[in-house]
Amino acid sequence: AQTVTQSQPEMSVQEAETVTLSCTYDTSESDYYLFWYKQPPSRQMILVIRQEAYKQQNATENRFSVNFQKAAKSFSLKISDSQLGDAAMYFCAIEVTQGGSEKLVFGKGTKLTVNP
């Protein structure tokens, strides 16, 4: 069974600084997709970034980038130039196929606080 582990229940960062959120996962699949979702207090789930496992190049979306280490099964999220609006719960997820459909398996989340 696939599992996702986020070892940091809470993190904090100063505004304009950089922070890295950790995620490790376990899967027997060779091809899969990884995601970071953000959940602000509004509770809306927002896709931050996604990574295809077959791509060696790390995904980047503006201030958000990942460090994907396939052999180590590690998928960390780096937020540069942190802003107050980045404060949220961040969930790492792996997409797995079951019965011909995809489902997301989530980690337990990391609560990010951004200090002014």
Next chain:
Amino acid sequence: DTAVSQTPKYLVTQMGNDKSIKCEQNLGHDTMYWYKQDSKKFLKIMFSYNNKELIINETVPNRFSPKSPDKAHLNLHINSLELGDSAVYFCASSQGWANSYEQYFGPGTRLTVT
């Protein structure tokens, strides 16, 4: 236009009651999902439907019955509500069931059972 909408956003009810949560997506997606987020924020899939057909049923008690009248709608009916059913329920949709399409989430329904 809201891509994935859920009604109601908040639902407070007593143990033993039956309630429904409705979900609609206007993205033309084929696949829809229900996820449950517990009090510790842990998110877990409950069901997935593709073109009105149940694909994933993740060992959810049979008090929970999803229904998909058409591929734009996926409703969740819960019988005999229990205290442990209190959670936030998210509906999501995606374009298809191959090669990973992004899942778009609704705003969630916070269910409180008293």
